[in-house]
Amino acid sequence: MVHLLHVEMVALVRELLSKFMKPEAIPLSAKDIIKVDVRSRDLQLSEKRLSVGRYCYSALNKARLERKIWVRNLYNSLREGYMKSSEFLLKNLPHCRHSLPL
Numbered sequence: 001m002v003h004l005l006h007v008e009m010v011a012l013v014r015e016l017l018s019k020f021m022k023p024e025a026i027p028l029s030a031k032d033i034i035k036v037d038v039r040s041r042d043l044q045l046s047e048k049r050l051s052v053g054r055y056c057y058s059a060l061n062k063a064r065l066e067r068k069i070w071v072r073n074l075y076n077s078l079r080e081g082y083m084k085s086s087e088f089l090l091k092n093l094p095h096c097r098h099s100l101p102l
Helices: 002-017 054-065 070-091
Strands: none
Touching: 002 070, 054 070
């Protein structure tokens, strides 16, 4: 059961990383995923490519194009939330010697 849960948790981490990191920066193996530097801006997506949800995407995109002053703060907070959540999950990801790559 632990192996199944580990595989599911790695899948969850990969899904979260896909919200703000470049696809090529997300390791395929469970062993390598714990080493990823989620704070590296070089590995992260641009603001307009961050995952914001389908209901707010158009409104946020319009505000970004209109250069509303609050947009940058929102993107910074969103990015920080993604990084903190990823760090927490990676820190608490059980190390499983026999885990399979996803």
